[in-house]
Amino acid sequence: MSVLTELAERLQDSQIGDAIAESRYLFPIFEGTHLLSLSFSVGLIILTDLRLMGLILRHVPVTEVLRQLRPYALGGFVVVFLSGGLVFWSEAATVMASPLWTIKMVLVALGGLNALYFELVIAKRADLDGNPEVLPRSVKCAGLASMSIWMLVIICGRLLAYIPRWGG
C-alpha cells in the first residue's frame, strides 16, 4: 500500500497534476464531464439491465437493444475513464486515502468482469433471439447484478468527498 501511496503522491505533485488542480477551469470541466458522461455509460447500461430483467422494452429483442446501445455506452465509458483519469491525476493521493476509492475501483472491475461474462458466456448460451417476452433466469440475474454494481459505484463516487479517510 505504501508503494502505491508514494506513486499517488508523485502523480498528484507532478506538473500536470498540479496544473489541473490549480486551474480555475480544468478541474471543474473534467469533473463535470466525468459526471455527465455517466448518463451515456452507466445510464445506458442500467437501461439495458432493465431490459435484461424484462422490466422495459419487452417488445424489443434483447440482442437488438444490446447491439444498438453498445456503441453509445462504450463511447460514454471512454469519456468517463479519460475524464476520471484526469481528475485522479490531480488528486490521486487525496482520494486514495478514502476507503470508498478502493471499494469503487473493485466494483468497477467487477462491473467490467460481469459485462464480459455476460457477453462471452451467458449471452452465447442463452436463446436471446427467441420470444423477446421470455428470458432465462441467468440473463435476468446478470442484469440485476450489473445494475446493483453500477449503482454502488455511483454511490461510492459521490460520497468520496464526504468520507475522505479510513475511519473518518
Added chain:
Amino acid sequence: MGVALRDIVVRIQHTALSHAVSESNHLVIAGLQVLHVFGFLLLLASLTLMSLRLLGLVLTEHTVPRVVREPARLMRAGLTLAVTSGVLIFLSGPEHYYDNGAFDVKMLLLLAALTVQATLYRRVAAAEHASPILARATATVSLLLWFGVGIAGRAIGFV
C-alpha cells in the same frame, strides 16, 4: 423583484424545515446528494435513449411512441427524485444557493428544459410519424438544455 425574491429566500431560511436540514448530520446532506445524482442520471439516461430514437440512431425498426413509453416514465421518476432531493438540499442553505450565480443559470435552464419537455417533446414523442427534421431538432434542443442543467448544477460547487 430581486429584492422581493430575496426576502422570500430569507424567510424560507428561517422555517423549521430549513433549520432541520441545515443542522442535520453532514451524512444526511451526503445522502441527499447521492439521491440527487441518481435522480438526475436516471432522467438524463432515459432522455438520452428517447432522443437517440428521435434522432433516428437506435431502434428505428420500432415506432417512436412504443420506444419512448417506458423511458418517459423513468424520466419522470428521475425528475421527481432529483427535484425532491434538490429542494431539501436547497433548504440546507437557501441564501447560499440564492447568491450563487450558477444556481440562477441552473434554474433558468431547468425552466426552459421543462417547458420544452411538456410541450414540443411530448407532442413529437407521441406522434407515430413526426417529421424527421422536427424530431431531430426537438431531441437536440432538449439534450442541450438538460445537459446544460447538469453543467450549471456541477458549476454551483465551483463558483
